[in-house]
Amino acid sequence: MNNTISNYRRTFTGIFSAALIFFYSTAFSQVVETPAKTTPVGTLKVWGKVEGISIAGLVQGPSAAEAPLQVACVFEYTEGDIFNPPALPHNLNGMVHLDEALHGQITELRKSGKFAGHYLETLLITPPKGSMKAAKLLLIGLGDRNKFDAELMTTIGAVALREAVRLGSAGFSFASDIKDAGIDSRTADVAGNVTKGIINAWHTQLYLQQRGLAPVSKLNKVILLAGPAFFETAGEGIREAIASSKQ
Numbered sequence: 001m002n003n004t005i006s007n008y009r010r011t012f013t014g015i016f017s018a019a020l021i022f023f024y025s026t027a028f029s030q031v032v033e034t035p036a037k038t039t040p041v042g043t044l045k046v047w048g049k050v051e052g053i054s055i056a057g058l059v060q061g062p063s064a065a066e067a068p069l070q071v072a073c074v075f076e077y078t079e080g081d082i083f084n085p086p087a088l089p090h091n092l093n094g095m096v097h098l099d100e101a102l103h104g105q106i107t108e109l110r111k112s113g114k115f116a117g118h119y120l121e122t123l124l125i126t127p128p129k130g131s132m133k134a135a136k137l138l139l140i141g142l143g144d145r146n147k148f149d150a151e152l153m154t155t156i157g158a159v160a161l162r163e164a165v166r167l168g169s170a171g172f173s174f175a176s177d178i179k180d181a182g183i184d185s186r187t188a189d190v191a192g193n194v195t196k197g198i199i200n201a202w203h204t205q206l207y208l209q210q211r212g213l214a215p216v217s218k219l220n221k222v223i224l225l226a227g228p229a230f231f232e233t234a235g236e237g238i239r240e241a242i243a244s245s246k247q
Contacts, residue, residue, distance in 0.1 A: 053219065062137075065173040071160045074142060075117055086183075134173065150185050186233075
């Protein structure tokens with residue numbers, strides 16, 4: 001009798017352990033994104049065009065991308081959040097490079113509360129000459145990192161487009177900086193939602209122009225930045241958003 005009970009216990013324990021392994025393996029695979037092939041820095045590719053705007057991808061950091069306007073996104077400040085794990089290492093972290101280009105002023109603005117990074121909060125900066133390739137830098141807040149959802153990036157994309165139009169820019173470069181901050185959200189979802197927001201806002205702008213409610217914008221190019229390991233994955237989301245807008 002005791003042997004029978006022991007056998008039942010061993011069998012149950014084995015089944016339960018296997019179930020736990022399967023559960024955690026499945027959950028982990030859903031959270032952690034496997035990078036695609038590495039794309040060389042400087043690679044530029046036009047993913048598509050929508051109503052006179054060229055939407056391209058570029059493997060580059062926000063401090064080194066050439067554009068009339070650079071848009072970068074940041075979460076609400078927590079101590080050392082862009083420098084320490086789970087943030088990307090220094091050599092791969094575009095936000096760290098951007099902060100260094102401005103001699104730590106992004107960290108100072110966030111740490112002091114002068115720019116809190118609340119969701120949709122914006123701040124326009126004129127970088128010192130030679131500090132970065134873009135003439136203007138627009139920071140957009142992402143809010144609380146613990147409440148982040150890729151769907152939020154649709155509105156972020158719309159805000160970026162509208163601010164670029166308001167500033168009279170002929171184009172802008174966009175860096176979501178989600179990976180840099182250590183948030184493991186699917187790149188295709190983030191890039192796709194940013195693109196969706198940009199396209200939706202552009203359609204609204206065209207509507208206003210056609211009815212004489214806004215001046216004609218000279219905006220004709222948007223560049224979405226991505227790291228070497230996530231360029232192709234970002235492109236998948238961007239292409240899908242472009243295709244959906246034409247249906």
